[in-house]
Amino acid sequence: MAGFRLRDITPRGLYARSMLMVIAPVVLILILMTWYYYDSHIAEVNRKLGQSIARDTSLVQAYCAGGNDAGLDREMIRTGLDLTFTCDSHEDDFDRSGYASVFSYSRTLDKELETRLEVPVDTALNPKDSMLHLRFPSEGRTAEIIVERKRVLTITSHFFIVWVIIFSLFMVALAIGFLNQQVRSILRLAEAARAFGRGREMPDFRPSGANEVRDAARAVIDMKNRLTAFTEQRTAMLAGVSHDLRTPLTRLKLELAMMEPTEEIKAAQADLDDMSMMLDEYLTFARGEEGDEAVTFDLAKLVRDIAAGFGPHIDVTGPESIRVHGRPLAIKRAVSNLISNAMKFATETRVTLVDGPHAADIHVDDNGPGIEPARREEAFRPFMRLDEARTQNTSGTGLGLTLARDTARAHGGDLRLSDSPLGGLRASLRLPH
Missing domain, CATH: 3.30.565.10 (Histidine kinase-like ATPase, C-terminal domain)
Structure with a gap:
C-alpha cells in the first residue's frame, strides 16, 4: 500500500495551488478569529449582561414576594431598573403565538437567572418589538419582566464578522488579480517554449512577469537562438562539404572510366556511386532546411x-x-x-x-x-x-x-x-x- 502523499490531494496546476495557498490561510484565520470572538469576547459580554439582568430580576422577585420595604424601594430606585414588570401576570398575558425562542446565547442568561433566583424561568422573545419576556413564580404569584433585548444580548456582533468577510473577500480578489498576472506570464512562457520546440516562431513573445519568470524567458530565448544558429551552421557545413566533395568524386569517376574494366575497377565504381548518392541526399537535406x-x-x-x-x-x-x-x-x-x-x-x-x-x-x-x-x-x-x-x-x-x-x-x-x-x-x- 502506497504511503500518503500530500500531492495526491492537492491541485496539480500552479494557478490552483497558488489560489489554495492564498485562500486556505484566509479562511482558516477567519474561522479561528470568529470562533475566538464568539467563544471568548462575546460570551463574556453576554455573561456580564446576564448577571446584570439576573440581579435586577432578583430585586423584582423580592418585591413581588412581599418584601416591599423602604430599603428595597431605595435599592430599586438606586439601581434605576430599566425594565417593566408585573407581579400578577395572567396566562393570557403571556401569549406565545408569534414568539420566537431566544437564540443560543439565552443559555447564558438562563444559567444566571436560575443561579440567582433558584426558580425556573420561562423566556420568550417577541419578534415584533424585540422585547424579551421573563416569567417566573414568586411566592404563589407569577412575575413577568419585559426588557429590551439589547440589554440582555449583544445583537451587533455579526456586523464584525460581516466586515471581516468583506475585507477578506477584497484581499482574495486582489490576490486573484495578482496571481492571474503572474500565472499568465508563466503560461505564455510555456507556450513559447512549446512553439520553439516545434520549430514555430513567436515574434510577439516578450519576457514579462516577475524577475524569475523574466530570467527564465530570456534563457529560453537564448537557448532557441543558440539552437537555431547551431542548426544553420550544421546545415551550411553539410551543404559545403557535400558540394566540395563532388569535384574529386567526379574526377575519380572519370579516371576509373578510362581504366580497363576489371572486377576491382567495377567495385570501386560502385563505391563511388554510393558516395555520390549519399552526397545527393546530404544536399537534398541541406536544401530542404533552407526556406x-x-x-x-x-x-x-x-x-x-x-x-x-x-x-x-x-x-x-x-x-x-x-x-x-x-x-x-x-x-x-x-x-x-x-x-x-x-x-x-x-x-x-x-x-x-x-x-x-x-x-x-x-x-x-x-x-x-x-x-x-x-x-x-x-x-x-x-x-x-x-x-x-x-x-x-x-x-x-x-x-x-x-x-x-x-x-x-x-x-x-x-x-x-x-x-x-x-x-x-x-x-x-x-x-x-
Whole structure:
C-alpha cells in the first residue's frame, strides 16, 4: 500500500495551488478569529449582561414576594431598573403565538437567572418589538419582566464578522488579480517554449512577469537562438562539404572510366556511386532546411501526393483532410523516407492516416522481415543499417529513419517502430496539430 502523499490531494496546476495557498490561510484565520470572538469576547459580554439582568430580576422577585420595604424601594430606585414588570401576570398575558425562542446565547442568561433566583424561568422573545419576556413564580404569584433585548444580548456582533468577510473577500480578489498576472506570464512562457520546440516562431513573445519568470524567458530565448544558429551552421557545413566533395568524386569517376574494366575497377565504381548518392541526399537535406517555413497545411493531401509519386500500388487510408502546422518540405522528406524504406524491404506497403484530438499519426506498414524489438532503437542511429534484420544488398545511406525522427521531434512529435499488422515493420510518425 502506497504511503500518503500530500500531492495526491492537492491541485496539480500552479494557478490552483497558488489560489489554495492564498485562500486556505484566509479562511482558516477567519474561522479561528470568529470562533475566538464568539467563544471568548462575546460570551463574556453576554455573561456580564446576564448577571446584570439576573440581579435586577432578583430585586423584582423580592418585591413581588412581599418584601416591599423602604430599603428595597431605595435599592430599586438606586439601581434605576430599566425594565417593566408585573407581579400578577395572567396566562393570557403571556401569549406565545408569534414568539420566537431566544437564540443560543439565552443559555447564558438562563444559567444566571436560575443561579440567582433558584426558580425556573420561562423566556420568550417577541419578534415584533424585540422585547424579551421573563416569567417566573414568586411566592404563589407569577412575575413577568419585559426588557429590551439589547440589554440582555449583544445583537451587533455579526456586523464584525460581516466586515471581516468583506475585507477578506477584497484581499482574495486582489490576490486573484495578482496571481492571474503572474500565472499568465508563466503560461505564455510555456507556450513559447512549446512553439520553439516545434520549430514555430513567436515574434510577439516578450519576457514579462516577475524577475524569475523574466530570467527564465530570456534563457529560453537564448537557448532557441543558440539552437537555431547551431542548426544553420550544421546545415551550411553539410551543404559545403557535400558540394566540395563532388569535384574529386567526379574526377575519380572519370579516371576509373578510362581504366580497363576489371572486377576491382567495377567495385570501386560502385563505391563511388554510393558516395555520390549519399552526397545527393546530404544536399537534398541541406536544401530542404533552407526556406522551409512553418505553415498550416493539409497533411492528408501531402501524404497522398507522396504515395502517388511511388506508384498506384501504395494504398493510403484515413481522413481526406488533416490540418497541421509545420514545415511541409521537411515532413514530405520524412514521409518519403519511410515509404521508400518500406518498399525496399517488402512487397506490400500500406499507409494509414489517423486524426487524433491532439496529434495526427502516419502509419507506414510493410510485410517485410521487420526489425527485432531489441534493435529498433539502433535503427535510428546515423549510418546504421541492420542488414541482419533486413534484406541484404540494398542501397541507402542509413540516414532515412534518423532524419525522419529528427523532423518529427523538431515539430514536437516523434517516430516509433512497432510490429505491423501486415507482418513486417510499422513506422508511426506523430505530428501535433
